[in-house]
Amino acid sequence: MRWICVVFLAVVGACMGSGGDAKDCDDTAEDCDTGSESSSPGPPGGRDESGATSSCFFGESICIEYRGADPDGWCADTYGAIVGAGCPEGADYACDIPAHAHSDYDAPATAYYYGVAESDVRTACETVGGSLR
8 A cells, every 4th residue: 555645744734544454435435535625626727748647636735747657546546636637737846756766656756736835845845755846
């Protein structure tokens, strides 16, 4: 089981999944926190400059473009909300995460942050061995 908590604990203050066995969750399950609070996660706009075919939202503030073989499977495994396009334009910060820099990333990824304090983004990015830009 992958735990994305390490990546975003400093930013969102809570894990998307917590200890014990994983529950089978979907966006409508009352006892599961998928990190999505709306049917249209993330800020408005469209951005697909990276070639990502899908992206993964964690709440309204974090979008990740994972470039592994199965980005949708990775997103589901980390309790994110799958979006069928790249992350929207207008991110305040981006973190380039190399493959294998952290156990959650067996392929490179880019995390985009919207409306999050730079100090929190810096901490989260450094935690996964990424480079902030």
